[in-house]
Amino acid sequence: MITIVYSSHATDQLAVAQRGIENLLEVSRARNLQRGITGLLLFRDGIFIQVLEGETADVQFLYRLICQDPRHHAAVKLLEERISARRFPSWSMGYRVLSESDLRYLDPTPPNGTKPVLDPLRLLAAPEQLATLIRNFEPQGSST
DSSP states (O other): OEEEEEEEEESOTTTTSHHHHHHHHHHHHHHHHHHTOEEEEEEETTEEEEEEEEOHHHHHHHHHHHHTOTTEEEEEEEEEEEOSSOSSTTOSSEEEEOOHHHHHTTOSSOGGGOOOOOOHHHHHHOHHHHHHHHHTTSOTTOOO
């Protein structure tokens, strides 16, 4: 089994309004359930971060499909690693809109009192921050 974590930018934030995300989640959850893929989708200010878990071939195939999806662009793989247990075993796709307080784990003291921002390239350079962000959304009692 492997996990892949990637980030991408919505191509049209209006198209990714709450209704658009609900449709995306409904279809993706059904497909992930069929494929045995679990994970988590995070969203903030037009940026997605998604955790995919499952059998290697299935996750890699899904990631290639996702990279071709026209609803987003600039996909960046933040992490790919072998896992012995899933972090989100009962979630075909968990979902959360990241709050400002969620981002404070990544940037506890933004400069000059500015609001913290979700910066995928910073997460790529700081895997410990990415791990902390993901760990904050693991279901209670989940294996790590």
